[in-house]
Amino acid sequence: MSQQIPKIQKVVAVLWPSFLTAALATILFFTTFDPVLLGELAGYGEISRLGGYTIGFFLFWLLTAGTCALTCYFQRPCDKPGPLA
Template sequence: MQYRSLMWILWPSFLIGAATSATVFALVDPLDITFLGYLKASRQQVYAGGFFLFWLMAALSSALTLHMAPRGRIVDDFGDPIEG
């Protein structure tokens, strides 16, 4: 995979991960969250885990979007290439 494609995937997903984790943890106290019913984690662990989870989900979404984007030459209705 090219470095430019990684940039197109990771940078927007990083911004969305940061915004999403800020929004979620403004509404949810990390100390109220338990894992598997009995595991408690510190605030920093939940903040970091939540951020990386949101970043991963946004990165998968961006990667899928880039994968489905049209490739090759883009042509108009008459078959002439569109420069851009």
């Protein structure tokens, strides 16, 4: 009998670890780089530090959520291969 994992548990298994990882990445990245200076160098004009931190956090969260989702996807068992023709 196959036990199904609830969909909300699957979503939380991706979003929660990626949230924590994004928070750590944001702290480490912006300890080294100033978001105001990065915005000027990239040609985006004037950006507030809080805006830079927010954009950076959500980009890190998107990146880490994608990698967590891929990890969950690749953990699924494969179909049994059929006979070779």
